[in-house]
Amino acid sequence: MVNRVLPRLPDGPATVRELMASTVSPALSFEFFPPKDDEGEAQLWRAIRELERLRPTYVSVTYGAGGSTRDRTIRVTERIAAETTLTPVAHLTCVGHSRGELRTIIGRYADAGVRNVLALRGDPQGGVGKPWVPHPDGLDHAVELVELLRELGDFSVGVAAFPQGHPEATDLEADAAALAAKAAAGAEYAVTQLFFEADQYLRLVDRVRRRGCEIPIIAGLMPVTSLGQLSRFAELSGTQIPPAVVARLERHRDPADVRREGIDLLVSLCEELLAEGAPGLHFYTLNRSETTREILAGVADVN
Numbered sequence: 684m685v686n687r688v689l690p691r692l693p694d695g696p697a698t699v700r701e702l703m704a705s706t707v708s709p710a711l712s713f714e715f716f717p718p719k720d721d722e723g724e725a726q727l728w729r730a731i732r733e734l735e736r737l738r739p740t741y742v743s744v745t746y747g748a749g750g751s752t753r754d755r756t757i758r759v760t761e762r763i764a765a766e767t768t769l770t771p772v773a774h775l776t777c778v779g780h781s782r783g784e785l786r787t788i789i790g791r792y793a794d795a796g797v798r799n800v801l802a803l804r805g806d807p808q809g810g811v812g813k814p815w816v817p818h819p820d821g822l823d824h825a826v827e828l829v830e831l832l833r834e835l836g837d838f839s840v841g842v843a844a845f846p847q848g849h850p851e852a853t854d855l856e857a858d859a860a861a862l863a864a865k866a867a868a869g870a871e872y873a874v875t876q877l878f879f880e881a882d883q884y885l886r887l888v889d890r891v892r893r894r895g896c897e898i899p900i901i902a903g904l905m906p907v908t909s910l911g912q913l914s915r916f917a918e919l920s921g922t923q924i925p926p927a928v929v930a931r932l933e934r935h936r937d938p939a940d941v942r943r944e945g946i947d948l949l950v951s952l953c954e955e956l957l958a959e960g961a962p963g964l965h966f967y968t969l970n971r972s973e974t975t976r977e978i979l980a981g982v983a984d985v986n
Contacts, residue, residue, distance in 0.1 A: 697770055698839030699799050700871045702740050703899065703962065710740040710901055710963025711979075712772075712874075715970050717744060717755035726970055727759070733972040735769055737979065740963065743801055746774035757788065761795040772841060773797050776805030777828055781820035785828070789835050801841045801874065802828040802865075815851065826861070826868045833869035842866075844873040844891075844900050846883035850921040859890035866898040874965045875903040876920055879928045879948070881955040901963040902956050906974040907945025909938060916967075946974065950981040957982070 703710050713734050718724040731742070742763065746756045756774060763771040773792045775785070792800065804825040808816070817823045822831070825842055832838045842865045845858055852858035862873060878884055884902055891900065907913050910932045917924050931948060935941045953964055964982075966975045 700839040730972040741770040743772040772799040777822040778805035829868040842870040846878040863896040
């Protein structure tokens with residue numbers, strides 16, 4: 684893989700918007716989750732340092748429903764901004780927050796020099812499939828969070844997109860309309876939920892473009908190391924694994940062969956997506972770097 688060259692733009696930290704506009708390379712990004720203990724934090728920072736060498740466009744840290752997880756998210760994001768060459772994207776959700784609390788968190792990110800935020804409604808506190816109950820003084824939809832961020836500062840705001848449709852959307856067209864509304868409110872790019880078939884991504888893009896919305900839609904991908912791990916992650920995210928993918932993995936008994944099949948699957952998917960014009964690849968790393976690095980080493984068009 685050819686070394687990526689990403690410009691550091693003047694006047695403070697670069698935004699995702701600026702970085703995507705200033706390079707011909709596909710955007711490359713990595714997502715981490717806040718660690719639960721010191722051992723997990725050490726593993727996280729090993730992964731960050733190893734993936735930093737690939738010069739990603741940005742990295743992000745997920746934002747959970749629990750208070751301690753949220754605190755770690757904010758702290759890790761601030762540390763990435765202060766101690767690495769990476770551009771951090773701060774996740775922010777509406778779950779359990781009043782408008783005042785959201786304003787405080789947004790201000791803390793701004794004070795730390797974080798100019799990029801991924802605005803999410805977030806999953807219901809009981810998990811995917813449970814009823815959504817907004818905070819009585821909070822926000823009900825991600826589009827409202829986009830509006831709040833645009834009101835409070837010059838943030839580069841990203842949002843989520845769903846190749847299989849949001850679990851609560853009435854249909855795929857309603858889901859596309861929701862993404863278009865977030866773009867109209869000021870979102871500058873979208874990152875998809877994980878998927879494993881390029882056609883799902885391409886159909887999502889077509890639905891959104893038919894609405895006159897040209898927001899860049901970055902493909903969200905999960906390295907596959909075991910079928911069990913994949914199934915758990917898919918269940919948590921409300922995503923269905925295509926039967927063909929399950930069949931490819933189940934034909935192997937040796938865990939090393941399953942992992943190799945998963946890498947081959949992702950390499951092929953990445954190359955197909957880039958050939959079809961996807962503006963970037965976003966990897967859900969699970970705080971590990973080795974599998975992601977092996978996938979990218981096999982993708983000819985990432986440079």
